[in-house]
Amino acid sequence: MAAAEQRQTVIERALSNLTGAWRDVANSAARTIGLPEPLLPPTDRRALRRFMRECLDAKGGEVSARMQAAELGQVYLEADPAGRACFRQVLAEDFGVDYAKVKEATATFEAAVDEAERHRAAHELRQSLIPSRSALLRKFSALDNGVKFLVDLRADLLAETNPTPALVALDADFRDLLLSWFDFGFLDMEQISWSSPAALLEKLIAYEAVHEIRSWDDLRNRLDSDRRCYALFHPRMPEEPLAFVEVALHDGLAESVQDLLDEEAPLANPSQADTAIFYSISNTQAGLKGISFGEFLIKCAVRRLSAEQPNIKTFATLSPVPGFARWLAKVDDDLLRAAVGDDSGKLTEAASESDPAVALRALLSRNGWSDDRKLCKSLKEPMMRLVAAYFQERRDNREPIDPVARFHLRNGARLERVNWRGDVSTKGLRQSHGIMVNYRYLPESMEANHESYASDRRIAASSDVKALLKAARGLASRKSSESEQRRSA
Structure with missing residues (x-):
């Protein structure tokens, strides 16, 4: 089963279990305290609005409120996409901040004449800025699996293609609540092994985002004695890993993910390994976007x-x-010519093209180029220069354009080594022409690296990488020279 299908199966099973559990709660309420049978039409805005208000009013006490929240959640879980969109719209548009109350509270604050009045008025002003839906979201969170329900509801919200301002505000409320609930102090890290529950192992397969887990044998290899897998859990979502990292205990730096994941490779002795290689970090919950667990x-x-x-x-x-690869497809041909430099003869001959830039692009688009050892040897130096130039590219805020680089450099790692043919899978060739890199975490310098990056956007790098980066900076002058020569010709 493909990873996408596996992920969908896991999600559907979780939703089915949650729907069944909450239906039992709601039906129990109907029998015990006389709540009406649920399942109003999910696209009936008036009925949804009324039901949400009744849930907020909590008439009948906390037990009744809990049952009503379960019933309301059941409505969402059993609705079709149009019904769920209507639910989110009602929550966003009808249960936001009451601006009349904000205006009144602001006037009271401005009219306060002494310190005691100002403190009371400031408190009232803060309260007026809290949208009424916040109380409803907290009612959901009190239910079994309620936090998971809210995380998934936010995932649906983030999938909106053209969100209205009200939906954007709703997402901000979700994010603020989830940030407070998923503070690192509430999280536990656990090791996952082959003896972990099958349902949890199935989720690893479904949620792996970097290197697809192709089979149960592949997973078993990743959980063998020379490997480690750690995951973060929240006490209110005990069966759902929030993020997990896969680690290989290795002798020295790893340079090829295919070698690292080779199921036929001999088992290493963990007590003799000197290096821990973090080769895959995956966030699992789309609804927790914007909350970083990786660091x-x-x-x-x-x-x-x-x-x-x-x-x-x-x-x-x-x-x-x-x-x-995406960046390389768009760069100026003069940069490619400058990067090819003295290797132009080999590449133009291999591609039967006179222009080194055209030759380089043609060779990289050729099927099976990564299996041609002679060609790979000719491509290596130009491509290493170009990937170094890529790491020099910056966004408007002066951070590198590469998202993985931003993550590790912010965390205080240093760029240790660039690996040619580090990932020759279809995905690896498509996204980076097979190049991978090592970021090294040195405990004694992580804080200094982090501060240097945060203040000056300085990239911490090993001496080998510094030499590459210096050569990449020299490409700019060579590019100018190439341009001048072409204009003069």
Whole structure:
């Protein structure tokens, strides 16, 4: 089963379980305290609005409120896409901030004449700015699996293609609530092994976002004795990993993910390994977008490994360069000519093209080029220069354009090594022409690297990478020279 299908199956099963559980709660309410049977038409805005107000009013006490919240959640879970969209619209448009109350509270604050009045008025003003739906969202969170329901509801909200201002405001409310609930202090890191529950292992397969888990044998290999897998959990979502990292205990830096994931490779002795390679970090919950768990997870994993495997002295990643191929497809041909430099003869001959830039593009688009050892040897130096130039490219805020680089550099890692043919899978060739990099986490310099990056956007790098980056800066002058020569010809 493909990863996308596996993920969809896991999600559908979770929703089915939640729907059944909440239906039982709602039906129990109907029998116990006389609530009406649920399932109003999900696109009936008036009925939804009335039902939400009744849930907020909580007449009949907390038990009644809990049952009504379960019933309302059941309406959403059993609705079709149009019904769910209507539910979100009502929540966004009819249960937001009451601006009349804000105006009144502002006037009261401005009219306050002494300190006591100002404190009371400031409190009332703060309260008036809280949308009424916040109380409704908290009622959902009190239910079994209610936090997971809200996370999934936000995922649906984020999938809106043209959100209205009201829906954008609703998302901001969700994000604020979830940020407070998913504070790192509430999270636990657990090791996942082959003996973990099958349902959890199935979720690893479904949620793996970097290197697809192709089979149960592949998963077992990733959980063997020379590997580690750590996941973060929240006590209100105990069966759902929020993020997980896969680690290989290795001798030195890894340069090829195919070698790292080779199921036929001999088992390494963990007690003799000197390096922990973090080769895959996946966030699992779309509804928690904007809440980053990766940095916390890596630091927890480093602490755990340092305590349990004192022979491990080096902590590094084997990371993709996901935007490189897309960037290379758009760059000026003069930059390609400058990067090819003295290797132009080999490449133009191999491609039967006179222009080195045209030759380079033609060779990279050729099927099976990565299997041609002679061609790969000719391509290596120009491509290493170009990927170094890619890491020099910056966004408007001066951060690198590569998202993986931004993540690790913000965390205080340094760019340690660039690996040619690091990932020759179809995905690896498509996104980075097979190049991968190692980011190294040195505990003694992480804080300084983080501060340097945060203040000056300075990229911490090893001496080898610094030489590459320096050469990439030289491409600019060579590019200008190439342009001048072509204009003069």
